[in-house]
Amino acid sequence: MIRLSLGSIFSLFVIFLAAPHADEQPSRIVSLGGSVTEIVYALGEGDRLVARDTTSNYPPEANDLPDVGYIRRLSAEGVLSVDPDLILAEEGAGPPEVVAQLHQAGVPMVDVVETPTVEAIREKILTVGKALGMEADAKTLADKVMQDLETALETPVSAEKRVLFVLSMQGGRIMxxxxxxxxxxxxxxxxxxxxxxxxxxxxxxxxxxVIAAAPDVILMMDRSGDHAMANDDLFAHPAIATTPAGENRAVIRMDGMRLLGFSVRTPEAAQELIAALNGLGS
Structure with a gap:
């Protein structure tokens, strides 16, 4: 027969109280990826975030959180320094050895699909909602985003437009x-x-x-600082200058995360891009 002293019983009781209960929800979350961070805030759970990555710049209050670095150049020490109880990460977060270190640290980590499709938007929202214990709210949000996107796409691009997306032009080299x-x-x-x-x-x-591609319009992220490029510099590029886009000085600049995030703001981005494309030459 096993006998426990009063001290042993008290110790076990303390351990039981300190242990997390199964129904407890994470309250110290690190969000890695702008699209994921936007979903957390859209679900009304931004107060559960304790840190974010550099790409997480919306909504504006996200910028008040500690920045643990660029999503693909993270350090395990930086992420773990905020003592998270959950990490939400877009696919592609890394480098791989850092992700392995985070797993070894024992912090739960949820990978969120990062595919630029309409179906992936819904999957992202539902995945984040499940991780937060808010499945019903996530389904409601996903349904609304899908409906808003369907409405935005009811207005078609008025004429076929060939679009060249330029990520950067450092040193005159077009990426x-x-x-x-x-x-x-x-x-x-x-x-x-x-x-x-x-x-x-x-x-x-x-x-x-670029000349062979013959774009009707150049699409770029709206940037500032060292990454910014004035229209005069853009259309002075010898290759771009000879394209229909160059001849008509047709360029569209949009917020990068709204344009490329494939998240809750995608309906807004689609509506903005369609309007801009339809406005060219009108």
Missing amino acids: ASGQDTAADGMIELVGATNAMEGFSGYKTVTGEA
Whole structure:
């Protein structure tokens, strides 16, 4: 027969009280990925976040949270320094060895799909909602976002537009979007055509390739600081200058996360992009 002293019984009682209960929800969450952070706030749970990554810049109050670094160049020490009880991470968070260290640390980590499709938006919302213990609210939010997107897409692009998405132009070298990117997904979503074909991802392209692509419009993220480029500099590029977009000085600039996030603001982004495309040449 096992006998326990009063001291042992008291110790076990303290351990029982300190142990987390199964129905407790995470209250110290690190969000890695702007689209995930937007969903957490859209569900009204921003007060459960204790840190975010650099891409998480919306809503504005997210910027008040500690920044643990760029989503693909994280450090385990930075993420763990805020003592999280849950990590929500977009696919592609890394590097892989850091993700492995986070798993080894024993902090629950939920991977959120990062595919630029309409179906992925719903999946993201439902995944985040489940992790937060808010399945019903997440379903309601997902249904609303899908309905808003359907409404936004009821207005078609008035004429076929060939769109060249330019990610950067450092040193005059054009890095453009091919297929299988968020930019390509957004261009296709609104009914326009990606002017660049034949490769996946973002790639530095030659002037000849830009001229052959013959874009009607240049699409860029609206940036400031060292990454900004004035229209005069953009259209002074020899290759761009000879395209229909260059001849008509047709450029659309949009907030990067709203345009490329494929999250709760995608209906708003689609509506904005369609309006801008339809407004060109009108």
